[in-house]
Amino acid sequence: MKFMAMIWTQWQDEGDVDPDEALRYREFAQQAGAAGVLAAGDALHPSSAATTVRVRDDAPQLIDGPFAETKEQLSGYFVLECTDLDEALGWAARIPGARHGAVEIRPILEMEAMM
Numbered sequence: 001m002k003f004m005a006m007i008w009t010q011w012q013d014e015g016d017v018d019p020d021e022a023l024r025y026r027e028f029a030q031q032a033g034a035a036g037v038l039a040a041g042d043a044l045h046p047s048s049a050a051t052t053v054r055v056r057d058d059a060p061q062l063i064d065g066p067f068a069e070t071k072e073q074l075s076g077y078f079v080l081e082c083t084d085l086d087e088a089l090g091w092a093a094r095i096p097g098a099r100h101g102a103v104e105i106r107p108i109l110e111m112e113a114m115m
Contacts (some may be wrong), residue, residue: 002039002108003080003088008072009101024096032080037091041078072101079108 025043032038052063078095082088085107092103 001082001084001088002110003082003085004104004106004108005078005080005088005092005095006074006104006106007076007078007095007097007101008104009075009097010071010073021096028094028096029078031094032078032091037080037082037087039079039081041076043076044074046075047073075101 029038029041048065050065052065054061054063075097078091080088080091082091085105088105092098092105095103097103
């Protein structure tokens with residue numbers, strides 16, 4: 001079963017990436033990959049680089065920046081392939097961002113299951 005681990009952290013400037021934190025993320029990815037649970041994962045640019053799209057009356061509306069102002073913003077994700085929620089939660093607790101932000105775990109509803 002696949003789970004999305006969404007990493008919520010407080011953004012600073014992109015140039016303020018802590019090398020120790022980056023190393024912890026690389027180590028996590030290596031460990032999860034070696035265990036066969038890492039399906040995908042990436043960091044995201046800060047929400048200031050985001051564009052929000054809404055369609056109203058069949059016309060797209062584009063809004064620069066994040067959808068909502070919050071202290072914690074989505075900063076990256078991992079897709080974990082685990083046997084169950086308990087295993088996914090165990091891996092989520094090892095994600096470095098959980099120490100100073102939050103990691104939201106959500107089962108992925110695969111499109112094949114919907115058809």
